[in-house]
Amino acid sequence: xxxxxxxxxxxxxxxxxxxxxxxxxxxxxxxxxxxxxxxxxxxxxxxxxxxxxxxxxxxxxxxxxxxxxxxxxxxxxxxxxxxxxxxxxxxxxxxxxxxxxxxxxxxxxxxxxxxxxxxxxxxxxxxxxxxxxxxxxxxxxxxxxxxxxxxxxxxxxxxxxxxxxxxxxxxxxxxxxxxxxxxxxxxxxxxxxxxxxxxxxxxxxxxxxxxxxxxxxxxxxxxxxxxxxxxxxxxxxxxxxxxxxxxxxxxxxxxxxxxxxxxxxxxxxxxxxxxxxxxxxxxxxxxxxxxxxxxxxxxxxxxxxxxxxxxxxxxxxxxxxxxxxxxxxxxxxxxxxxxxxxxxxxxxxxxxxxxxxxxxxxxxxxxxxxxxxxxxxxxxxxxxxxxxxxxxxxxxxxxxxxxxxxxxxxxxxxxxxxxxxxxxxxxxxxxxxxxxxxxxxxxxxxxxxxxxxxxxxxxxxxxxxxxxxxxxxxxxxx
Amino acid sequence: xxxxxxxxxxxxxxxxxxxxxxxxxxxxxxxxxxxxxxxxxxxxxxxxxxxxxxxxxxxxxxxxxxxxxxxxxxxxxxxxxxxxxxxxxxxxxxxxxxxxxxxxxxxxxxxxxxxxxxxxxxxxxxxxxxxxxxxxxxxxxxxxxxxxxxxxxxxxxxxxxxxxxxxxxxxxxxxxxxxxxxxxxxxxxxxxxxxxxxxxxxxxxxxxxxxxxxxxxxxxxxxx
Numbered sequence: 001x002x003x004x005x006x007x008x009x010x011x012x013x014x015x016x017x018x019x020x021x022x023x024x025x026x027x028x029x030x031x032x033x034x035x036x037x038x039x040x041x042x043x044x045x046x047x048x049x050x051x052x053x054x055x056x057x058x059x060x061x062x063x064x065x066x067x068x069x070x071x072x073x074x075x076x077x078x079x080x081x082x083x084x085x086x087x088x089x090x091x092x093x094x095x096x097x098x099x100x101x102x103x104x105x106x107x108x109x110x111x112x113x114x115x116x117x118x119x120x121x122x123x124x125x126x127x128x129x130x131x132x133x134x135x136x137x138x139x140x141x142x143x144x145x146x147x148x149x150x151x152x153x154x155x156x157x158x159x160x161x162x163x164x165x166x167x168x169x170x171x172x173x174x175x176x177x178x179x180x181x182x183x184x185x186x187x188x189x190x191x192x193x194x195x196x197x198x199x200x201x202x203x204x205x206x207x208x209x210x211x212x213x214x215x216x217x218x219x220x221x222x223x224x225x226x227x228x229x230x231x232x233x234x235x236x237x238x239x240x241x242x243x244x245x246x247x248x249x250x251x252x253x254x255x256x257x258x259x260x261x262x263x264x265x266x267x268x269x270x271x272x273x274x275x276x277x278x279x280x281x282x283x284x285x286x287x288x289x290x291x292x293x294x295x296x297x298x299x300x301x302x303x304x305x306x307x308x309x310x311x312x313x314x315x316x317x318x319x320x321x322x323x324x325x326x327x328x329x330x331x332x333x334x335x336x337x338x339x340x341x342x343x344x345x346x347x348x349x350x351x352x353x354x355x356x357x358x359x360x361x362x363x364x365x366x367x368x369x370x371x372x373x374x375x376x377x378x379x380x381x382x383x384x385x386x387x388x389x390x391x392x393x394x395x396x397x398x399x400x401x402x403x404x405x406x407x408x409x410x411x412x413x414x415x416x417x418x419x420x421x422x423x424x425x426x427x428x429x430x431x432x433x434x435x436x437x438x439x440x441x442x443x444x445x446x447x448x449x450x451x452x453x454x455x456x457x458x459x460x461x462x463x464x465x466x467x468x469x470x471x472x473x474x475x476x477x478x
Numbered sequence: 479x480x481x482x483x484x485x486x487x488x489x490x491x492x493x494x495x496x497x498x499x500x501x502x503x504x505x506x507x508x509x510x511x512x513x514x515x516x517x518x519x520x521x522x523x524x525x526x527x528x529x530x531x532x533x534x535x536x537x538x539x540x541x542x543x544x545x546x547x548x549x550x551x552x553x554x555x556x557x558x559x560x561x562x563x564x565x566x567x568x569x570x571x572x573x574x575x576x577x578x579x580x581x582x583x584x585x586x587x588x589x590x591x592x593x594x595x596x597x598x599x600x601x602x603x604x605x606x607x608x609x610x611x612x613x614x615x616x617x618x619x620x621x622x623x624x625x626x627x628x629x630x631x632x633x634x635x636x637x638x639x640x641x642x643x644x645x646x647x648x649x650x651x652x653x654x655x656x657x658x659x660x661x662x663x664x665x666x667x668x669x670x671x672x673x674x675x676x677x678x679x680x681x682x683x684x685x686x687x688x689x690x691x692x693x694x695x696x697x698x699x700x701x702x
Contacts, residue, residue: 261558265579266490272583273497287496290489 005197009189016185020178028171036127039163040115043129043156050082051154056135061092061152078159079120083107085130087150097121107155118157125164130155199225203232215243255419256305259433260298267294304435308418311442318360318446320470325355325364325396329389332369336376344382345402351389357396358470359447367443368398370436371463375402380459395449397466404461412453416441479524479594479634480504480655484514484540485556486532490579494527497583498590502617502630502637504658511535518544522654523551524594527586530557530568538571545572552593556581591615598641605640607699610679610687612640621681631656632675639688639698648695672696 055062063084083094083106091106098107098121107118107128115129130153206219218239224232274287310316329351340347375385383403390397419434444451449467456462481503485491488509495505506523508514511532518526518540526544530537541553552574557564560578568576574596575589591614595603603615609622617633619626628636634656639647649668657667672688679687689697 258558261579262487262490265558265581266487266493268580269490269493269497269583273493273500276497276500276583287493290492294489 005193008193009186012189013182013186017178017182020181024174024178027174028167031170032167035163035167036115039127039158039160040129043115043127043158044131046080046158047082047129047131047154047156048133050156051131051133051152052136054084054133054135054152054154056137061086061135063093078161079124079126080159081107081120081126081128081157083130083155083157085153085155087152089153092152107157108153117160120157120159124159124161126157126159128155128157199223199228203228203235207235210239212246215239215246252418256301259301259419263294263297263301267291267298270294301433301435304433304439308435308439308442311439311446316363316446318363320358321361322356322358322470323361325357325398325467326351326353326389328361328365329368329372329387329398332365332372333387335369336372339373340376340385343376343379345376345379345385346383347376347385347387349387351387352391355389355391355396356469357467359467363443363447364467367440367447367465370440371400371465374436375400375463378461379403380405391469392466394469395466396469397464399462399464401456401460401462403459405459407455407459407461409455412455415453479638480506480522480658481590482506482508482514482517482523482526482551484508484511484517484526484532484537485529486510487529494583494586497587500630501587502634503590504634504656506658509533511537511540515540515543518549518551519547520654521549521551524597524655525590526551526553527556527590528553528573530555530559530564538568541568541571541573550597552597554586554589554593556586588615594641600641605637605643607640607643608687609684610640610699612637621679621687622684624681626678628675628678631671632678635671636675636679636698639696643699644697646691646694646697651695 050065053064061084065082081095081098083098084092085106085108086092089106089109094107108116108130115127118126118128120126132151132153134151202223203219206217210217218236219232221229221232221236270287270290274284279287330349333347333349336347339345372385372387375387379385379402383405385400385402388399388401416437417434418438441451444465444467447467449465451466452464454462454464479502481498483491483495483498483505485494485507486509491507491509495507498505506517508517512534514528514532515535517523528537528541532540535543537555537557541555544551544553553572554575554577555568555573556577556579557568558579565576574593577586577589591603595601595614603613605612605614611620612618614637619628619633619636635652638652638655652668652672656671672690676686676688687698691697
C-alpha cells in the first residue's frame, strides 16, 4: 500500500497527460483538415481563374497563360503547376517544367473530383486540384456547324512546403502546451494533495500526543474531514477501550498495593510494639506468631496475584490426563470438613460414583477447591451447601449452591472483579483476598469450560461449572 | 484514657491494642462496624481509632453515625486508602486525624495523645497541678523535682485526674475512662488504685494532692 499522495498524483498526472494527448491529437487533426481544405479551395479558385483563360476557337483550344506560369513559376507560396486535360483525360497542355508527351501521367486522374496529394517533379510534397469547365467559345456567330465545346478540366498543383511547415509548427506548439500544462498540473496537484492531506497530518500529530499516562485524550472529530470521520471515530473507540483497560489495570495495581498495606501495617505494628520494652519470651513469641500470620497473608496475596497475572498473560501450560472428577470433588471437599464443622454448615453431595473426564487435574483441583472453599466459608453460618455433578452430552457439569441470605442480585456481576469481597468474607481476612473467583474463571476459560453464577432463589447462591469431557474414551477407558 | 480500636485485621488490631495498653491506655477492640458502633455508643472513650474497610458497617458510615449521635469523641482514621480524596472525605465526615497504613506505631501513639489532649483542652504535653508535673509524652511524673515511678494503670489514673484537675471526678467516670471491657468490674478497684496513687504521690510535710469528696468522687489539686 504505497503512499496515497504518490498514487493520487501519479493517477491524476496520467489522466491529465492522456486527456491532453487526446485533445492535442484531435486539435492537430482538425487544424490539418481545415488548413488542407482551405489550401485545396485556394487551388480550386486558382484553377477557375486559369480556366477562364481557356478559349475554344473553331475547335482549337487556346490558352493565354501568364508567362511565369507557363514556365512553371515559383511564387512565394511555393512552386505552382497547371495542366489542362480534355474530356478524355488526355493532357492537352501543362507547365513546361512538367514532363511532356504521351508518357506523362496526368496530375489528377480524370475521375477525381477532389484534391489529391502529389509529388512534384523535383521531389517535395504538393497538392493538386482541378475544375471542370466548358471552354469559352469565340464563335459568336453561333455557327451551327462548329461542334459544341467539350468539357475540359484544369488542374492546378502547388507545393505544400509552407503548409507543412505551418502544420509542423502547430503540432509542436500543441505538444509544448500539453507538456507545460502537464508540468503545471503536477505542481498544482502536489500542492492540492499536500493541502488535502493536511487533516491526516493534524490527526497524526494528535495521535502522537496520546501518552499511555494520559489516555483520556481523544482525537478532535471537528477537525477531521467527513471522509476520515469513521477512522477517527474508530480510533477514539480504541482509545476509550485502551483507557478503560488501563484504568482497570491501574485500579488493580492500586487495589493490590492497598491489600498489601494492611498486612504490612500488621507486621510492622507487631514488631514495633514487641520492641518497645523488654518482654518475656511468651509475649515475644506471640508477637512473632502474629508477624508470621501477616507474612503468610502477604505471601498468599502475592502468589494469588502472580497466578492471576500469569493466567492473564496467557503463560499457562496444561497437562491433560484422564481421571475421575467425582473422586476429585470428594477429595477437595475433605479439606473443608473442619471449616464446615466450625461454621456449622451442612454439606450435601449428589455426585455419581464415577465421572471420567480428561483435563488438567491440578488446575481443575484448584478451581474446585476454590469454589467449594468459597461456598463453605461464605454460606450462612449454620446453613447448607449442596454439591452436585452430572454428565451431559460431551460435557460434565458441576454445581455448587449455598445459603447466602445476605447476597443481593446486583452483587453477582461484580463477583468476578478482582478484590471484590462479599461483606462477610472479611471476617476470614486470613485466607480470602477477593481473587479466588477471578482466578477460577480464568482457569476454567483456559480449561475450555464455562463458569456462571446465579441466585436460584432469594438467598440461594449457585455457581455452575461446565467442562468439556475431553477425549476420555482413550487408553484410560480400555 | 480509654481508646476504642475498630480494625478487622486481627494481627494489626492485636499489636496496636497491646502497644496502647503498654502505654497505659484502656483499649476496647472491635472487629467489625456493628460491634464498633455498639462500643462507641457507650460514649465513654477518649479516642477512636477507625479502619475504613470494615465488615457489616463500613468505617465512614460508622463515623457518620457517631457524629449524628453528637458523640464528640476524637476519631483517627487508620486506613490503607491514601489518596487526597480519601483523606478529604474522611476528615469531612467528622474525623479528627488520618493515618495511612503502614504506619510507625510511635506516630500513632503521638497522634492519639494529641487528640486526647485537645479533647480535654490541654495545650501542651506537660500537665501541672501545684508542684506536680506530668509529661504526657514521656510519661514522666515528678513532684517538687523528685521523680515518681508509677505503673501503667496508676499513670493512666493520674493523667485522667490531672486532665480534669480541680474538678470532681466520679468513680464511674474513672471506671469508664481508665478501664476497658477486659477488666473485671470489681466494686472497689478504683478506690484501691486511688489509694496506691496517693501513697506514691504523698510527700512528708506537703499537703495531699488527691482529696476524696464523700459520695461524689475525687479531686486532684485545689477545687476550682
